[in-house]
Amino acid sequence: MxxxxxxxxHGRADGQRRRxxxxxxxxxxxxxxxxxxxxxxxxxxxxGMSKSGLYAHFGSKQELQLATIxxxxxxxxxxxxxxAFTAPAGIERLRAACLRFLDHVDQQVFPGGCFFSSVAAxxxxxxxxxxxxxxREQLDWIALLEALATDARHxxxxxxxxxxxxxxxELNAVIVAANTSFVxxxxxxxxxxxxxxxxxxxxxxxS
Amino acid sequence: MxxxxxxxxHGRADGQRRRxxxxxxxxxxxxxxxxxxxxxxxxxxxxGMSKSGLYAHFGSKQELQLATIxxxxxxxxxxxxxxAFTAPAGIERLRAACLRFLDHVDQQVFPGGCFFSSVAAxxxxxxxxxxxxxxREQLDWIALLEALATDARHxxxxxxxxxxxxxxxELNAVIVAANTSFVxxxxxxxxxxxxxxxxxxxxxxxS
DNA sequence: TGGGTAATAGCACGACCGTTCGTTTTAGAA
DNA sequence: TTCTAAAACGAACGGTCGTGCTATTACCCA
Numbered sequence: 001m002x003x004x005x006x007x008x009x010h011g012r013a014d015g016q017r018r019r020x021x022x023x024x025x026x027x028x029x030x031x032x033x034x035x036x037x038x039x040x041x042x043x044x045x046x047x048g049m050s051k052s053g054l055y056a057h058f059g060s061k062q063e064l065q066l067a068t069i070x071x072x073x074x075x076x077x078x079x080x081x082x083x084a085f086t087a088p089a090g091i092e093r094l095r096a097a098c099l100r101f102l103d104h105v106d107q108q109v110f111p112g113g114c115f116f117s118s119v120a121a122x123x124x125x126x127x128x129x130x131x132x133x134x135x136r137e138q139l140d141w142i143a144l145l146e147a148l149a150t151d152a153r154h155x156x157x158x159x160x161x162x163x164x165x166x167x168x169x170e171l172n173a174v175i176v177a178a179n180t181s182f183v184x185x186x187x188x189x190x191x192x193x194x195x196x197x198x199x200x201x202x203x204x205x206x207s
Numbered sequence: 208m209x210x211x212x213x214x215x216x217h218g219r220a221d222g223q224r225r226r227x228x229x230x231x232x233x234x235x236x237x238x239x240x241x242x243x244x245x246x247x248x249x250x251x252x253x254x255g256m257s258k259s260g261l262y263a264h265f266g267s268k269q270e271l272q273l274a275t276i277x278x279x280x281x282x283x284x285x286x287x288x289x290x291a292f293t294a295p296a297g298i299e300r301l302r303a304a305c306l307r308f309l310d311h312v313d314q315q316v317f318p319g320g321c322f323f324s325s326v327a328a329x330x331x332x333x334x335x336x337x338x339x340x341x342x343r344e345q346l347d348w349i350a351l352l353e354a355l356a357t358d359a360r361h362x363x364x365x366x367x368x369x370x371x372x373x374x375x376x377e378l379n380a381v382i383v384a385a386n387t388s389f390v391x392x393x394x395x396x397x398x399x400x401x402x403x404x405x406x407x408x409x410x411x412x413x414s
Numbered sequence: 415t416g417g418g419t420a421a422t423a424g425c426a427c428g429a430c431c432g433t434t435c436g437t438t439t440t441a442g443a444a
Numbered sequence: 445t446t447c448t449a450a451a452a453c454g455a456a457c458g459g460t461c462g463t464g465c466t467a468t469t470a471c472c473c474a
Contacts, residue, residue: 039462040463041460049423050424051423051463052424052425053421060462060463061461117387118332120391122241125318125319138391169384169400173385180328184341184342184345197373197376225451225452246432247432248432258433258453259435259453262432264451267432267433
């Protein structure tokens with residue numbers, strides 16, 4: 001809602017800008033404090049606003065959480081998914097998706113590593129709209145990997161008997177494990193192991 | 208400290224029992240609420256105690272968190288690591304470690320899945336004693352898998368050029384991914400995919 | 415130039431947080 | 445039976461949580 005249907009909106013220096021700026025900060029903070037641990041007060045302090053002024057942008061903490069997830073999704077698409085599509089269709093695009101993921105961890109696009117890995121672990125055993133949204137995003141990401149794998153198979157880059165869903169599961173497993181290792185221990189060994197594993201798994205499935 | 212060095216016991220019906228009972232509940236709850244989200248009040252309610260009565264067992268929240276980690280570690284060793292050692296040394300023991308891990312997720316030994324996966328994601332981007340303890344436990348687990356892989360290689364069950372550390376990384380990756388998937392979506396597909404991946408990866412490395 | 419209104423701030427609320435303290439209960443030692 | 449000390453409790457603390465309500469600012473448009 002609140003879509004910019006009319007060309008000129010809101011009163012003064014466009015509060016939508018402010019809102020997006022808040023959400024950018026929220027997405028960063030959530031990977032460290034968690035979506036639940038991220039408090040209005042701390043977020044207000046981080047953005048230099050008052051609690052109530054910030055709160056008025058959302059109306060409830062849950063709406064803030066959901067909007068933060070949307071923002072994190074946009075960032076993820078920008079720095080991981082979209083760039084992968086600059087690679088040639090087929091196995092190279094599948095590989096690019098994995099490598100871009102590892103890069104976005106390496107470059108610390110989020111201070112606490114992959115937003116969705118972090119938040120999925122936090123919300124996994126809970127219930128409600130936030131959990132459901134996270135679960136759906138995670139399914140979408142796996143589905144993207146699987147679609148890329150299927151495409152690669154159709155193009156003859158992978159063996160015809162390749163199980164695309166299984167391959168997607170395993171590729172996601174190693175890159176997420178690298179994320180966890182990087183965040184927890186601060187060294188890049190896991191990232192290199194993941195690159196190795198991706199390469200090995202892809203060449204294993206190649207015809 | 209407070210080791211039972213002298214024969215004389217504590218005051219009355221041994222409060223150590225109570226303490227362990229509290230910690231069992233804490234370990235369960237922490238996989239759902241998180242180690243930070245787990246509050247003294249909620250834990251007191253779950254154990255049927257008063258806040259202050261429970262608090263007296265630990266003295267600070269951090270000590271409670273560290274004690275909870277110790278308890279979770281004991282449980283993990285009991286239901287995953289130790290049982291794996293009933294399998295014959297070598298590749299079968301390595302496989303057993305992975306399968307026992309998947310079983311303990313499947314049987315919901317903890318309501319929120321693997322304790323350490325859950326807590327590692329939460330504390331990964333933080334600092335302090337709790338983070339350090341979690342990081343060390345995670346390294347110990349990977350080291351165990353690597354030691355089992357090395358042993359399997361020495362016994363000729365795996366090819367001589369097998370990279371044990373890389374194999375341990377990849378095996379851990381798929382079983383942890385299965386845990387995440389099971390907790391987040393509640394279905395067993397990921398567990399089956401992980402069993403498949405473990406089998407495939409082991410036979411791939413077998414001579 | 416003077417409303418109209420979106421954006422923000424100030425303030426206060428009830429609830430819960432971790433923590434402390436003094437008191438009561440209770441089991442075993444004397 | 446009395447004494448002692450561990451174990452648990454109840455109440456309260458300062459602080460922060462999410463959340464409202466009211467006022468004030470600052471821009472856009474007429």
